[in-house]
Amino acid sequence: GAVVSQHPSRVICKSGTSVKIECRSLDFQATTMFWYRQFPKQSLMLMATSNEGSKATYEQGVEKDKFLINHASLTLSTLTVTSAHPEDSSFYICSASLRGGTYEQYFGPGTRLTVT
Amino acid sequence: AQSVTQLGSHVSVSEGALVLLRCNYSSSVPPYLFWYVQYPNQGLQLLLKYTSAATLVKGINGFEAEFKKSETSFHLTKPSAHMSDAAEYFCVVNAGNMLTFGGGTRLMVKP
Numbered sequence: 001g002a003v004v005s006q007h008p009s010r011v012i013c014k015s016g017t018s019v020k021i022e023c024r025s026l027d028f029q030a031t032t033m034f035w036y037r038q039f040p041k042q043s044l045m046l047m048a049t050s051n052e053g054s055k056a057t058y059e060q061g062v063e064k065d066k067f068l069i070n071h072a073s074l075t076l077s078t079l080t081v082t083s084a085h086p087e088d089s090s091f092y093i094c095s096a097s098l099r100g101g102t103y104e105q106y107f108g109p110g111t112r113l114t115v116t
Numbered sequence: 117a118q119s120v121t122q123l124g125s126h127v128s129v130s131e132g133a134l135v136l137l138r139c140n141y142s143s144s145v146p147p148y149l150f151w152y153v154q155y156p157n158q159g160l161q162l163l164l165k166y167t168s169a170a171t172l173v174k175g176i177n178g179f180e181a182e183f184k185k186s187e188t189s190f191h192l193t194k195p196s197a198h199m200s201d202a203a204e205y206f207c208v209v210n211a212g213n214m215l216t217f218g219g220g221t222r223l224m225v226k227p
Contacts, residue, residue, distance in 0.1 A: 006159075034215070039174040043206060043217045048181075072142060093159050095215075104150070 002028055004096050010070035020080045021111045023094030030096030033077040038091040050077050084115040118143040118211045122218035130226045135194040137221045139207030147211040149190045153203050189220045
């Protein structure tokens with residue numbers, strides 16, 4: 001139980017285009033979903049927290065107009081990287097916390113974004 | 117405020133040897149503590165968690181960790197390393213439903 005999927009697992013796009021990454025909780029309802037970014041050989045950096053039906057809360061230094069987050073349902077959150085640049089290339093990981101759970105987060109498998 | 121320190125960004129052990137990955141934390145409220153493992157180009161997999169029950173927590177793949185409040189530590193151990201244990205390990209604190217990650221420790225296992 002408590003499986004989180006991400007799609008796509010890998011994406012290559014050209015500079016200036018937008019890319020959408022989906023995060024789904026497959027067998028549970030997620031009250032809160034989180035988006036992280038991970039640079040090579042580094043830890044995860046929280047980008048934003050999203051609750052179903054409300055606006056995402058972004059961490060300091062994360063551009064909300066560049067990284068659009070939508071959490072339309074209890075099982076789906078999307079991250080759209082708008083007008084992507086090569087420096088946006090990274091590994092993006094989402095996680096979801098269980099409604100009423102003991103603060104454990106379940107992580108997706110990650111999405112490798114490469115901007116050329 | 118909370119923080120997590122993992123001592124040693126790289127740890128190398130021989131196959132069959134004891135694995136010890138160190139984690140110290142600080143938190144203003146009683147924390148929940150987790151260890152996650154990450155294999156290359158994959159997400160994070162939960163190894164074990166401490167949620168204020170037993171202080172010695174057993175996880176998957178033979179790993180265990182002991183919560184020591186007096187030392188503010190939550191070190192991860194495994195009696196005998198296997199080649200498949202080579203990965204990145206993250207100690208994570210959750211206080212107030214916000215996760216704080218340690219910097220990670222890359223475990224290398226030599227044959």
